[in-house]
Amino acid sequence: MQDYDTLLKQIYELLEPLVNEDVELWEESDFVADLGFDSLKVMKLLEKVEDHYDISIPLNILPDIQTIKDFVVQLEKIVST
Amino acid sequence: MSLFDKFEKIVAGRQALADRGITSNVVMEKVISPTEAVINGRRMILAGTNNYLGLTFDPDCIEAASTAVREQGTGTTGSRMANGTYSDHVQLEQELADFFGCKYGMVFSTGYIANLAMLSALTGPGDILLIDADSHASIYDGCRLSGAEIIRFRHNDPGDLEKRLKRLGDRASNTLIIVEGIYSMLGDRAPLAAIAAVKAKYGAYLLVDEAHSLGVLGQRGRGLAEEAGVEEKVDFIVGTFSKSLGAIGGFCVSNQPGLDLIPFAARPYMFTASSSPSIIASTRAALHIISTRRELSRKLWDNAHQLYEELHNLGFQLGPEPSPVVAVRLADIDQAIGLWRGLLERGVYVNLVTPPATPDGGCLLRCSVSAGHSTRQIEQIINAFASLKEAVQVAETAQSL
DSSP states (O other): OOOHHHHHHHHHHHHGGGSOTTOOOOTTOBTTTTTOOOHHHHHHHHHHHHHHHTOOOOGGGGGGOSBHHHHHHHHHHHHTO | OOGGGGGHHHHHHHHHHHHTTOOSOOOOSEEEETTEEEETTEEEEEOSSOOTTOGGGOHHHHHHHHHHHHHHOSOOOSBTTTTOOOHHHHHHHHHHHHHHTOSEEEEESSHHHHHHHHHHHHOOTTOEEEEETTOOHHHHHHHHHHTSEEEEEOTTOHHHHHHHHHHHGGGGGGEEEEEESBOTTTOOBOOHHHHHHHHHHHTOEEEEEOTTTTTTSSTTSOOHHHHTTOGGGOOEEEEESSSTTSSOOEEEEESOGGGGGGGGTOHHHHTSBOOOHHHHHHHHHHHHHHHHOTHHHHHHHHHHHHHHHHHHHTTOOBOSSOOSEEEEEESOHHHHHHHHHHHHHTTEEOEEEOTTSSSSSSEEEEEEOOTTSOHHHHHHHHHHHHHHHHHHHHHHHHHHO
16 A cells, blocks of 8 residues: 555656646646646556556546646555455 | 636637637538538538438338328437327337347437436446446436436547556446447557456446447447457447438347336436337338348448548648548647638538647647449548648648758
């Protein structure tokens, strides 16, 4: 079982190749407003995270996710089950 | 704050098209035949209408629709649960079940409603929907309406599907897998034999949407499940009347006795007016034609192969396999619009598809072929592309520099 801080660090690593070099990642980074994510990039991220943790992420969680923190909070619940 | 603030992205998207001279949808000013119409005052070959068997002007279908409208009126003015079930609706349901060799059949007012109704009634909170990533919007919307857990698997990847079923453990038994016979954007088939084998191994249910494959695939025109020899393993087949059948409507057929309960559980079915008698009548005639005039499917495939192979030889980047949907893939929106306009100027209409409607973020000039296209018309479409190829090459070279 992995805690929030470990997951956050790993998500930063997985996100890095998907964002511009000059974009700084932090917990409150907004996927759309700050990182410029569109639906295609969101799906790419989900696939990377699913492969990394060997999990399936239900699309139902997406409406609750705006920031990296929101995502890691949801992820923590999924990896702990 | 206004209710319309959320449309900011749509406004920006429309503006981007307007800046390139596209301000409204294409209007068919006069439809002449299944393969020709007048657009912008000019006679065009229609190569983007999903009219796969060209039945929209078939004399038998028109006669059946005309008789029905005269004898039964223009509409049913009610839902199937109230006054909207005519004997012809019931007969079409039986004929669809017979055509597919299934016990049960259901008819819906559109193909979109068929998916909304089936997915939202079959699954609910606690169930799982396992859908191909490139699924049609009606599948995504049906999933959302169901309240079930929605999980995507990688497009046409039975290995990824299996991985996800394995993760579900015992929950696989209340999981509905959804795939399409032919995917509408790139025209590729699902690897259905492998998907059906995985489904059987884990004890899930499988629904196949044959919207683009009915009348197109299989010896009897039943679709991909027939072609792949896995009809026994498919639990539900959904489809539409608005492509090969040349009308509008949707259906589901199944051997699952539970299909009889769907009318009492599916709100999109219960609270929609039923199809008008003329639609049901022309659809019945078209279904009979699919069964009896198999030469239409052969002509469709001849046309599809000719267009796919010639465009491939011209160097266009296409979908992964020959199919009645021939998608020309372009990375750049200006290039796509330029080519689309050039085709219109040369008397050829195809679908211009831009992100986010495309699977990979690129643009598509989506052609769909019909059995109604003459060999001469297919050649005209190819010639129009060929005359524009140079412009595409120039743009590609400029992009790679």
